Amino acid sequence: MAPPHVALFPCSGIGHLIPFLRLAATVAARGCTVTVIALHPTVSAAESDQLSHFFDLYPHIKCIQFQPLPFKKSKLFNEDPFFMQVEAISNSVHILDPILSTLSPPLSAIISDLSVATSICRIASSKSISTYVLITTSARFFSLMALLPKLALRESGGIQEKAQLELPGLGLVPVSSIPPPMLDSNHFFSTVISSNIPCLSNVKGILMNTFTGLESESILALNSGRIIPDLAPVLALGPFEPFEVERRAPVGPRSILPTAPTLQWLDEQAPESVLFISFGSRTALSRDQTLQLRDGIEKSGCKFLWILKSNKVDKDDKEDVQSILGESFLERTRKQGVAIKGWVNQDRILAHPAIGGFISHCGWNSVTEAVRLGVPILAWPQHGDQKFNAAVVESTGLGLWAKDWGWGGEKLVAGDDIAAKISEMMLGKDLRARVKAVKEIARQAREIGGTSEGFLSLLVQELKLQEK
Numbered sequence: 223m224a225p226p227h228v229a230l231f232p233c234s235g236i237g238h239l240i241p242f243l244r245l246a247a248t249v250a251a252r253g254c255t256v257t258v259i260a261l262h263p264t265v266s267a268a269e270s271d272q273l274s275h276f277f278d279l280y281p282h283i284k285c286i287q288f289q290p291l292p293f294k295k296s297k298l299f300n301e302d303p304f305f306m307q308v309e310a311i312s313n314s315v316h317i318l319d320p321i322l323s324t325l326s327p328p329l330s331a332i333i334s335d336l337s338v339a340t341s342i343c344r345i346a347s348s349k350s351i352s353t354y355v356l357i358t359t360s361a362r363f364f365s366l367m368a369l370l371p372k373l374a375l376r377e378s379g380g381i382q383e384k385a386q387l388e389l390p391g392l393g394l395v396p397v398s399s400i401p402p403p404m405l406d407s408n409h410f411f412s413t414v415i416s417s418n419i420p421c422l423s424n425v426k427g428i429l430m431n432t433f434t435g436l437e438s439e440s441i442l443a444l445n446s447g448r449i450i451p452d453l454a455p456v457l458a459l460g461p462f463e464p465f466e467v468e469r470r471a472p473v474g475p476r477s478i479l480p481t482a483p484t485l486q487w488l489d490e491q492a493p494e495s496v497l498f499i500s501f502g503s504r505t506a507l508s509r510d511q512t513l514q515l516r517d518g519i520e521k522s523g524c525k526f527l528w529i530l531k532s533n534k535v536d537k538d539d540k541e542d543v544q545s546i547l548g549e550s551f552l553e554r555t556r557k558q559g560v561a562i563k564g565w566v567n568q569d570r571i572l573a574h575p576a577i578g579g580f581i582s583h584c585g586w587n588s589v590t591e592a593v594r595l596g597v598p599i600l601a602w603p604q605h606g607d608q609k610f611n612a613a614v615v616e617s618t619g620l621g622l623w624a625k626d627w628g629w630g631g632e633k634l635v636a637g638d639d640i641a642a643k644i645s646e647m648m649l650g651k652d653l654r655a656r657v658k659a660v661k662e663i664a665r666q667a668r669e670i671g672g673t674s675e676g677f678l679s680l681l682v683q684e685l686k687l688q689e690k
């Protein structure tokens with residue numbers, strides 16, 4: 223019997239691309255024929271680098287380049303370049319219709335990003351192709367997204383003025399944790415979510431990069447129909463492995479090069495002594511906040527490795543570290559740490575024994591990487607799903623969250639406060655022990671007999687039954 227053919231369709235931004243590529247590698251390793259529908263051109267250089275690295279490693283995975291139609295400014299116009307690309311993609315999905323019919327062998331299933339799920343579902347069902355949706359955020363935030371159509375209805379009831387909301391499956395939620403765009407039903411972000419949630423009753427399954435040991439309550443609430451009565455089954459498959467590991471082969475030079483000198487420096491540091499600081503692929507702190515963070519890191523006296531960003535899009539991030547942080551800081555901290563700009567292999571850095579803590583914006587990929595590798599987190603959510611993700615970090619004892627720091631840019635957090643929290647995290651013995659315990663639970667989830675492994679086997683079995 224020929225293997226089933228599965229296409230994956232990630233959306234804009236590395237935070238969406240990476241989990242799709244990880245899942246593509248996993249499904250291919252289980253004997254499926256895999257096609258990745260890759261955006262071209264990408265907004266960031268990091269996305270195109272990840273794509274070429276991925277296809278170098280997996281020459282047997284097919285690539286279809288998908289070029290959205292030129293962007294037209296709409297009434298929902300949002301100047302974020304990643305949102306602009308999502309809108310261009312949404313307006314262009316119909317181009318895929320004839321392409322999907324010509325794939326050989328014929329497609330059995332397509333795994334789509336939520337932002338285009340409705341259109342993909344429509345095209346796929348006309349061809350008897352099953353649709354799955356891969357959710358790239360936490361089960362906790364996904365629950366909020368699923369409730370959004372109801373939240374928007376209550377907007378006239380003055381949600382913004384309330385301190386907290388009682389939400390099904392989520393309990394009491396501080397309104398300050400809900401990303402402001404979700405409280406505005408005309409915002410692009412809200413519109414994309416609200417228009418795609420209803421199709422989640424018609425898809426075959428909802429795939430998530432989480433696991434029951436991390437988010438049991440949210441996964442249960444989603445699967446018991448408490449959030450949306452007829453939601454498709456949620457399969458918690460995480461935490462995802464990096465795709466290099468999935469292949470279990472030597473890593474290609476592209477992924478080694480940018481990280482190699484940094485790893486050399488890390489090799490010289492004591493175990494669990496280095497603080498890693500990174501705010502993901504698309505968050506740049508303000509200049510003032512960067513300087514306070516700089517002072518906080520120095521005052522903490524902690525060894526550090528800081529990946530600095532001064533622009534949302536990497537192609538435009540031209541300013542060098544010296545001019546941002548100042549020569550004197552770099553000179554004074556020559557023995558304390560390293561600040562660099564550019565792409566590093568974060569998963570590999572978090573796996574290094576010298577890393578003892580992570581200041582993170584709580585992008586969901588970063589959280590799941592830290593969980594899988596047992597690194598405590600100091601959560602500093604900046605926007606979007608990140609406060610919900612930070613709540614998962616805090617409630618499962620994986621890290622600390624200074625809630626009074628607010629959203630990114632809401633207030634200037636002082637260097638002294640940052641230094642105090644860094645020390646609390648790096649010296650927290652109980653915290654470290656809890657993080658190691660959750661790391662073990664994550665490992666067990668992926669082993670034979672584990673929950674994530676069970677869901678993955680179920681998915682692959684289902685795919686094989688749909689083979690055409």
Ligand SMILES: O=c1ccn([C@@H]2O[C@H](COP(=O)(O)OP(=O)(O)O[C@H]3O[C@H](CO)[C@@H](O)[C@H](O)[C@H]3O)[C@@H](O)[C@H]2O)c(=O)[nH]1
Binds near residue numbers: 502504586
């Ligand atoms: O120098 C770098 C920077 C990032 N990464 C990787 O890039 C990914 C970044 O993803 P994430 O941590 O989720 O952050 P964002 O890039 O900010 O992701 C966006 O997408 C996520 C998934 O939907 C959301 O949770 C975030 O809030 C949203 O900002 C992770 O795998 C990192 O390991 C690197 O390897 N090297």
